Structures are given as C-alpha cells and as structure tokens.
Amino acid sequence: MKRTALYTALASALLLPSLYAHAGPQAHVVCAYNHTLGDDAIMMFGKVNQAMWHGFFGNTHTDAYSSYDLLRQQPETTCDNKADSSAYWVPSLRLPDGTVVKPAYQKTYYQANNVDQYPLSPFPAGLEMLAGDHHGTKPNSRITFLCANGKGYTNTVGEVCGLRKANDAVQFNIGIQFPNCWDGINLKPHHGMANAVYDVKGQCPSGFPVKLPTVNMNVAWVLHGITSLDTAKAQLSLDPTMNGDAREEHWGSLYTAHADFMNGWTEDAARFMTEMCMNQGMDCGTNVPYGYSKALANVWVSSETPSTPVPTAQTLLIQDNWKNGGRTRNVETMSLVKFKIPALPAGQDPALFKYKIRIYGGKVEANGADQIFFYPASNDWDPATVTWKTRPSCNYSSDAVLYLNNKREYRMVDVDKAVRKALAAGKTEISWYIGGDRQGNHYQFSPADSKESLLLMLTGYKHTPEI
Numbered sequence: 001m002k003r004t005a006l007y008t009a010l011a012s013a014l015l016l017p018s019l020y021a022h023a024g025p026q027a028h029v030v031c032a033y034n035h036t037l038g039d040d041a042i043m044m045f046g047k048v049n050q051a052m053w054h055g056f057f058g059n060t061h062t063d064a065y066s067s068y069d070l071l072r073q074q075p076e077t078t079c080d081n082k083a084d085s086s087a088y089w090v091p092s093l094r095l096p097d098g099t100v101v102k103p104a105y106q107k108t109y110y111q112a113n114n115v116d117q118y119p120l121s122p123f124p125a126g127l128e129m130l131a132g133d134h135h136g137t138k139p140n141s142r143i144t145f146l147c148a149n150g151k152g153y154t155n156t157v158g159e160v161c162g163l164r165k166a167n168d169a170v171q172f173n174i175g176i177q178f179p180n181c182w183d184g185i186n187l188k189p190h191h192g193m194a195n196a197v198y199d200v201k202g203q204c205p206s207g208f209p210v211k212l213p214t215v216n217m218n219v220a221w222v223l224h225g226i227t228s229l230d231t232a233k234a235q236l237s238l239d240p241t242m243n244g245d246a247r248e249e250h251w252g253s254l255y256t257a258h259a260d261f262m263n264g265w266t267e268d269a270a271r272f273m274t275e276m277c278m279n280q281g282m283d284c285g286t287n288v289p290y291g292y293s294k295a296l297a298n299v300w301v302s303s304e305t306p307s308t309p310v311p312t313a314q315t316l317l318i319q320d321n322w323k324n325g326g327r328t329r330n331v332e333t334m335s336l337v338k339f340k341i342p343a344l345p346a347g348q349d350p351a352l353f354k355y356k357i358r359i360y361g362g363k364v365e366a367n368g369a370d371q372i373f374f375y376p377a378s379n380d381w382d383p384a385t386v387t388w389k390t391r392p393s394c395n396y397s398s399d400a401v402l403y404l405n406n407k408r409e410y411r412m413v414d415v416d417k418a419v420r421k422a423l424a425a426g427k428t429e430i431s432w433y434i435g436g437d438r439q440g441n442h443y444q445f446s447p448a449d450s451k452e453s454l455l456l457m458l459t460g461y462k463h464t465p466e467i
Contacts, residue, residue, distance in 0.1 A: 026111040027213075027273050027284035030464045031057040031079040033103045036092060038240070038247065039064035042128045049247070052134070052237040055219075059264055060417065062087040068126040071264035073097050075348070082345075082460030083269035083290040084353055087262040090176070090219050091134070094251055095226070096233035104222040104309045105466055110213040112278045114202025119279045121210050122270040123263045126187040129196050129215070132258025133180040134238060137273035142198070143257045144175035145231060157254045161229040170223040172231065176259040178215035181208035213273060217259050222467060243291060261343040268292055268342070276453055287412075289457040290353065292343035295448035296429065302333040306388040314452075316361070316447055318372055321440035334394070334435030335445065336386065337381060339456035341419055341430055351462040355419040359399075360433075360443030360452035362408045369405040373398035373436035374413060379429045394433050402434075404443075410452070419456075430456075 028422035030454055033055055039050035048064045056062045061074040087109065094100050112120055130142055139155035146153050147161035149393035158213055161170050179196035181204035186195035197208045204211045223229060235251040242248075263270070268291040276292075279282040283397035299310050300317040316337075321330040337357075339367075344350050363370065376399055378392040402411055422430045437443065446452040 012197040024113045025278035028109045041066040052239045057088040059087045079452040086264035090259045091236040094109040094235040106219040109216040118202045120274040127263040128188045136255040142177040146173040147402045159229045176217045180214040184210045242272040290460045291458040293340040293452040296336040297383040300335045301388045304331045316445040318443035320437045322438035334433045338431040342458040355416045358455040363406040364442040373435040374400040377431040
C-alpha cells in the first residue's frame, strides 16, 4: 500500500499546475498507453498482481520487478522521444456505469522556475517518485482535472464533461504534479518516508537540497461511445484485498488520483535537459537528444593571417567572398570543428535516429539571409597549432547547408548522412570546416566552452498521436 499523503502535507499553498501555459523553461514528451497490470514496482516491488490496477505508459516492459537498469536494458518505449524509456503509471478509471476504460496517452511537461537563482540538477539514474494521495478525500493542490470541452483545469470534481465536438468523443484529463526537490540520498521512497518534496518559489528546503525538473503528467482518457461523464461519479482503482491469489477490488473517488514515475531517460538526455537547456532559460520543446557530445576542438583559421595560430578562447568566425576574383583573391576565414560521434543505440531501429549539430550564432550583417556550408575535413589537426597554412585540405563539397540571418539563436544542422558514412568507415570522430559564404558576409558562432556550447546531437523520435 502506498503512503503518499505525506506529499499533500508538504505541499505549499494551493497551486494549479499550468500544464500547457508554463512561462518558464521546459521540455515535453508524449507517451501512449501500453498495458494494464496489478503491479507497482516502487511501493510493492516483486509483488505480482497484488497492487491496484495501473495503466502504464512509456517503457513497454514495466512490471512489478522494474528498475532503472532493466528500463535501460529493455528501452522499448511508447514515448515520442526515444531518449525516454521512463516508466509512468496511474490508477485505472471506472465510469459511473461500472466500465473500466483505458487511457489514450499522457503528455508530461518537464518544467522549472527560478533557474537563475536555483538551477536544476539532472535526474539521477534510478530515481523513483510518487505524487498524489490514494487515500485522498478532498482537493489536492498538485492534482487537477480537465474536461476537454469545459472551463479549464480545476482541483475539484463535479464538472460534467461533454463531447469535444459533435459526434466525436468525451475527453477527460487528470494532471499530476510531482515533487521536485530530492533528498540527494534515497532513490526510492519508502512507506511513511518521502524522498522528494516540492520547492517553495523555486527554492528547495534544506533536507531536500537537490532541485530537479518538475514532472507534470497530464493523462488523457478519450472516451468514445458516451456523450457525457459526471466526474463526481467516476472512480479510480485502489489496492485490492488479497484472499490468497484472488483479488477483491476497491475503488475511490477522483480525489484518490496519484501517479508513479521511474526515471528511464538516458543519462545524456537527463543532463542535456537541465545543463544545456532549462538552466539556460530555454524551452527545449521536444529537442532533448538521446546522446550528444560537445565539440572536442574548435578554432578558426584565416588566409589573412596564414601562419598564426588562433588563441583558444574565441568566437568562431566565418568570412568569404566568391566575387571579384573568387576566394583565392579575397580573405577567407573558416571555422574548424571536431566531434566525438555519439554511438547509435544497439538493438534499436537506426532509421528512427538522426545526427544534428546544434550551433549558436548568426550573420553579422543585417542584409537578409544567406547560406554557409559544412565541408568535410580530416581529423588530424590540433586547435592549438593549426594555421591556414597547416590546415587540412578542403574540397568544398558540402555535407550540409545552413541558411541563416543575423539573429543570434540556436541553429540545427542535419549532418546525419555524413556521420553515418564516417561510422561505416570505422571512425569515432568527425570534423568539418564551416564557411563558404559567397557574398562577402561575416558570421559569428559560440564555441564549445561557452554557455551555449557546440554539440553533435543524436536524436530519436517516433510519432505518438494525441487523439
């Protein structure tokens, strides 16, 4: 039996989680429903079919014996981001007529606030958390209800949900906000003891000092075949009474809503979400990679100073002009970048993955948008000693094109074909020249050691419909 009431007592003043309209940094993932079991690997580990009925999302192998190691060993997931093999589960929903219905999907928003003053730490491998109170009898500040055709999120039950539109379906959502301040010690909660609590205005209490992204689950039931749902009469599953192997089922009101989260993100994804994105105040959206590597080396070289190495701390520069005699008659400045290649995951469909460069910067001139190019280069160069005269050869046959204006922002460059070719040749590193503007313009980009970083990302996605 779970002991989640402690979270309600530790919650601060009444707060409706704004699952869609969050102004701060965030990321999100959509995970389809996969299966229903009477299992709970967090609070009833190993006790097969002795917990309440739960609907499971995310990792397709979740059961009573699940752990972080098993989630990563068997990473098949219903989530649209392949980096997320987490296990999410919620109690089953029973309609007023007694019909037990399956959820359609859940959309989880990973959110943060006050990151400038109180930055986030990545989810630790093996973290497990609870939210809500399965003994609840009244509104909970961290649980919200929504009729898709209704008046918005509310803490109270009693609204009657109607059809989303004529001849469509009734949609009912439950939002569950998890605690986001970890004690830094216990990966797993225990009966009567929480391993995480809620922040207060972005600050974590002294006993729970590690601030994590806030997990906001939004579970959707799409109910065809009915025209309305009285939320005061809907019920959620509770732990059964066991008579040997036989189950005596119990049900409670929607105030018993709760959820479980078992972290199954790749370590690179968990780190990126916090350090490379949300702590920078960014809305990551779906751009959380399966794996990534910072540039091993980056430097610019120029025909204007053909024998001079460039100091390490630098902005990456690009300048070129193919007019008035071409690049051999005009100053040419190109940036060299080198990356370790993140490995493709074993046992997964490689067609679902793509390699991209994330680079921050833009054009200097404000005269519209132009193209620059990523030309292949050999890996045998050292940023401390390379000069224009000693640089690797460049054949000006590009692997990728970046069309950009003078806004300083993150740019994503598709280099998938080139990276896979390098992998097929047995390479573990890959280099490019960035250059080739033909109009005499200038470009500036942030190097690897800047706060914006310079990354080679491996992303993996599949479509998970929200219906």
